[in-house]
Amino acid sequence: MFRILNGTENARYMEIAKQSVQDLVAKARIKDGPVKWTMLSNECDLKVYKGEGHGTTANSDIHCATMETVGHLDEVMRLYRTDTTEQAKEYVQRFSRALVDTITLYTILPRHPDRPNNCIQIKWFVAKSPFDGLVTKRDFCLLESDLEFEVNGKRAWVRAYKSVDLACVPDLRQTLNLIRGYQYDMGHVFIESDRPGYLDMTYLADMDVKGIVPDWANDQAVIQWCRNLSDIDRFLREDRLSGSPFLRPDQLCPLSMRKRCYLCQKRFGPLRKKSNCAKCGEVLCHKCNKVWQVKVNGTTAMVKCCFPCSLKGSSVAIGVGAGPSKGHLVRNANEGEDVITLHSDPASPQWGAESTFDGSASHCTSDDQSNYSESMAGSYYRQVVPPYYSATPPSSSGSSGMHLNHPRYQQPRTPAWSTSSSSQKVPHSPTRNPIILE
The missing domain is CATH 3.30.40.10 (Zinc/RING finger domain, C3HC4 (zinc finger))
Known part of the structure; x- marks a missing residue:
């Protein structure tokens, strides 16, 4: 039965969220991190790795994908905003590669003017495999943590997922034929690159999909999910064009x-x-x-x-x-x-x-x-x-008689719509008081 969380439970989930973000950032380090990585797939800019051994438990696998893209952190945070119904629908439509459905159950940390890019919620997700129809869909009850802070002195934003158990979200295998999976540490790490105008994007998946899934099918499913980094690059470009x-x-x-x-x-x-x-x-x-x-x-x-x-x-x-x-x-x-x-x-x-x-x-x-x-x-x-x-x-280019037309760049004129649509800009959290995670 659904009920309101009390103050003690809310504080406990806040601590779990902070630890989840710290664990995700640590595991996502390809070099000198706690996980030894082996390359599983190299698709030009997108590189997918698999951790040696197993993940958090003996039944969990751990994968990681990295990609560098042209962009800014504010663009990514705007892309992931789902505060309104319109934003939520667009998010599901864009990221439907693996996502089937999602429902927000609790808001642990709402957005605040001082921390507009920080939000912690508990959500229920349904995900599908690339072999949908052959592999049963999975559902997850997850603590979703969005936090902006600094990593090694560079501005970063993390969206971390960690499974939690709630009495109001029972097992749905008998009713909806969904197998309850478990995510130990999963999500995205976006860090401003050493090169101005670039972002380092990392996607980590440390989870147990439960059920009976061959290793090759599990690897292919994770590679498919990791390709959402390429989707992010495309979505950022489409937003710029729009x-x-x-x-x-x-x-x-x-x-x-x-x-x-x-x-x-x-x-x-x-x-x-x-x-x-x-x-x-x-x-x-x-x-x-x-x-x-x-x-x-x-x-x-x-x-x-x-x-x-x-x-x-x-x-x-x-x-x-x-x-x-x-x-x-x-x-x-x-x-x-x-x-x-x-x-x-x-x-x-x-x-x-x-x-x-x-x-x-x-x-x-x-x-x-x-x-x-x-x-x-x-x-x-x-x-x-x-x-x-x-x-x-x-x-004229001299005796050759050839005529070349070279573009001459000009400063932009502020469009008429720029003042009326300023509310769509993602607020920038005050960098003078960042959240530093040790």
Whole structure:
């Protein structure tokens, strides 16, 4: 039977939450930590490890995934906010790779203006395996701890999970065919990297899924859950794209003016088709111009934008409020595809002859523009932070007669929506009084 927690129980869960965060941060250290790690999977930027031996108990396995991404801590904390029904629905929709359902049972530590990014709750979760249908779904009763503090002098934010037993959450195997799993230490650690503008993301799973699951199936399930780090990177980019205006169709560079991709400089042909970036308007190939799911006026739309544009436009990076993009939804008439583009009212660029991204030709050696942390992101990020540019008129290059059109970056104009949407910004906890976990 559900009941209100008393003060003693509330204080006990507060101590459990603090210890859970400390244990998670300690176990998540790949080097010089309490766990000896062996690499299980290396997927470009995403690396998945398995701990030697077993986890907290003889029946539990421990896995860890790491990834470095371009971003800021405030962007991640905004991504994980579920204070409103709309935020909760969007969170479940985005992170549905393993999550089926969730219910908040108790709030142990509510958010406070002095600690807006700290929250401790008890929740009930239902999770699925990549082999859903063959492997029974698991449910968990978890203490979820969100805390912002410092790790080795660097700003960090942790979301830690630890299983707790509640009389009001009985075993549901007979009623809902759910096997009750147990998480000893599980969650995410986000720490500001030594490189400005980067985040070190770590996902740790020390749990016993119970039931009868082969080791190979358990490893594959955990690898699938670990891939949510790649999802986080994609969601951060989509949020940045949603936070600034898009070009109108008549402002895009005509496809006929470009014979090579603006980024990779590969020549277009039957197998390398042209498309416009809805942000900068340039012409790119399909591998450099990805489709993103963005929000405009509360409506979900699929938009093609290039890799550099997905890194710019965040409120943290350029110092403006991250409000929703405004415009209208129209079909992309250039290619006849069922892809929605948006238009707003930024200044129209003037298109000239062939242009290249500043400094990009020497860096773009891979067709996959999503794997960037060790190669091109640093140079791109420094160049794409200003959110708008206009192309300079073509100028003569001497006797060769060639005309090159180089982008000229300009300081952003504060959009009209930035003042009205300032309430969407995630508050920054006072760093003068951080929570230091020894």
